[in-house]
Amino acid sequence: MDKLLVHGGATLRGTINISGSKNASLPILAAAILTGEDCIIGRVPDVSDTNYMIQILSALGANVERSSGTVRISCTDISAEAPYELVRRMRASICVMGPLLARKGRAVVSLPGGCVIGDRPVDLHLRGLQALGAKVEFEGGNIILTAKDGLRGAEIDLRGTHGPTVLGTDNVMMAATLADGITVIESAAAEPEVLDLANFLNAMGAKIEGAGTSRIVIEGVKSLHAVQHTVIPDRIEAGTFMAAAALAGEGVTLRRVCREHLKAITTALVKAGHRVDFNEAGDTCTIFRGADPRGCDLVTAPYPGFPTDMQAQMTAVLATTPGTSVIKDTIFAQRFMHCAELKRMGADITVDNGTAVVRGVEQLSAAPVMASDLRASAALVLAALTAKGTTAINRLYHIDRGYEHIDEKLYMLGADLQRVRE
Ligand code: EPU
Secondary structure, X not given: OOEEEXXXXXXXXXXXXXXXXXXXXXXXXXXXXXXXXXXXXXXOOOOHHHHHHHHHHHHHOOEEEEEOOEEEEEOOOOOOEOOHHHHOOOHHHHHHHHHHHHHHOEEEEEOOOOOOOOOOOOHHHHHHHHHOOOEEEEEOOEEEEEOOOOOEOOEEEOOEOOEOOHHHHHHHHHHHOOOEOEEEEEOOOOOHHHHHHHHXXXXXXXXXXXXXXXXXXXXXXXXXXXXXEEOOEOHHHHHHHHHHHHHHEEEEEEEOOOHHHHHHHHHHHHHOOOEEEEOOOOOEEEEEOOOOOOOOOEEEOOOOOEOHHHHHHHHHHHOOOOOEEXXXXXXXXXXXXXXXXXXXXXXXXXXXXXXXXXXXXXXXEOOEEEOOOHHHHHHHHHHHHHOEOEEEEEOOHHHHOOOOOXXXXXXXXXXXXXXXXX
């Protein structure tokens, strides 16, 4: 199991490229199930989550080739049963459910188990697919969906108690592309990753309007065809490097970003006293650490609000920012595992009821810490950049799930770190 040793105190400067979005790639890879023709997908990040998805597709019978970021998938003959051994490793495997149901009239996917960032039910996914005419049964830990006579369009409100659902919207949207008639999804997730999936599906011949807003209308078509698509930049990877630059940088430039997608993260960093300059095209930005950083309050919200996937990283930034910051996660109220580890490094944080109160300290000090999930591990890496001494971050596989070569990118910016293979 790899660990990362980060020697605190180095200054970051220079330029790196941001990778394609993990969270856009996962449903887009799954959407290849919807056609028997070739799907060529560019800028798929080389992270373990996309590898798991490719393994699932291969196990379902797809022919998959991957070379330098481009994945070619051909699902000529495909089975309806996703193997538990692969599905259990990644919660996002659930997004094969919609496409399998649409293509095969049947989908067997294991019910996702617990997750460290909180209870993550799939009731909204199932409610949406049921509205399209699927029969839902549970057996031996599996969800079995059947639609013997095909799916038919319906009006569906996907609002849950915590707001919209990203992968739930994706699943229903994918299934509806091949349903008979028109589907309207109200309270849809408006995340850029949902829009990227819709663009992919439309390029395959689907008829989707309104993606990227809370109302999506899908007119079912008989079949989908071959497609070539490039995945959008990863706004959370970009945000993580923006946070690193705000903590330990002296002018860090990120290429291949999308300004529009980074609005809430940019606003948060500016509120905390840092500067973010975009070029005119909005695809490159440079972050300058402010001379006088200050604490700020943050509340996570669905897009275009401040993303829950950046909550841990901003908590790490605010841990050494003067003043008191209050950070509330409205989407995953239990997503504060990183705080206990940050406290072991000397942070002053109190967590209660989905809210962290962070009183900025002057400097953190190195300690062996344990990564608990993807974004929590990113937060620990950020904290280690300015901590006194050498921080050992264990269970690095969490970070490898979603950040493409994070250690190499940080090294290119001047960080002093090493991956140790044990
Ligand atoms: N929810 C329900 N019922 C459902 C589905 C969701 O109550 O059927 C609740 C969840 O418990 C949560 C809220 O709705 O409180 C939003 O969850 P959502 O379904 O939107 O999450 P997701 O689609 O499973 C994606 C990202 C997550 C990101 C969330 C929220 C992917 C592969 N995953 O998950 O990304 O945190 O949206 O934006 O796109 C990450 O990248 O680190 C990550 C966890």
